[in-house]
């Protein structure tokens with residue numbers, strides 16, 4: 523499905539990462555992939571995970587460092603000469619911001635969360651667009667806390683609301699170049715980010731009981747939706763947020 527397509531994947535930390543599920547789904551379908559990692563401590567992880575993938579590339583990219591962002595896209599241009607899709611699966615907020623009350627969010631935590639989790643999509647889209655010579659597809663990851671209050675999600679909910687809105691504005695700007703921009707709103711997954719979040723176990727059982735499918739979503743299901751969104755199968759879809767949450771978001775009381 524993705525033969526002759528080149529993708530760039532941001533946000534692999536380990537084998538449980540949503541970004542890694544996206545990498546597996548897209549590479550199994552013929553895509554060539556470039557990966558970025560944030561910080562030296564993740565370099566070895568990403569290099570080991572991707573070592574089996576033919577014609578892959580691994581480059582550092584901390585989105586708060588514009589020079590690193592520029593260098594990452596230059597490396598992709600040099601190796602492949604083009605880009606067809608980009609998967610944005612990065613978010614950060616200081617741990618203290620994801621507990622207690624939203625009203626106590628500090629200026630610093632707010633700005634950091636919004637910069638890394640929301641602004642980076644616009645930043646990366648601007649850098650990617652010139653390489654997407656035959657059009658392209660950009661996919662980002664959101665969460666239900668963007669739309670409804672999820673206790674403890676706090677400033678990340680505000681960042682995800684900005685991310686989903688950015689998805690729509692970017693879709694409008696880049697549509698002229700046949701570049702589509704969509705978000706996946708994934709149900710909670712047991713990733714490195716989710717680890718250490720208080721009461722995660724209670725949240726998984728809450729969803730497992732109430733979601734229409736009576737279970738939690740699997741990373742592979744999010745990866746398969748990303749595969750659909752970066753493929754030509756979704757050529758008429760842009761600016762959308764697609765829930766991949768076993769139906770949890772449709773339930774009222």
Ligand code: 1JT
Nearest residue numbers: 613614615620673674675710715716719
């Ligand atoms: C971040 C973290 C972004 C955890 C995240 C996230 N997006 C989803 N999760 C999992 C999650 C977390 C909470 C939650 C529901 C799901 C942690 C590091 C920063 C970025 O609330 C009930 C808190």
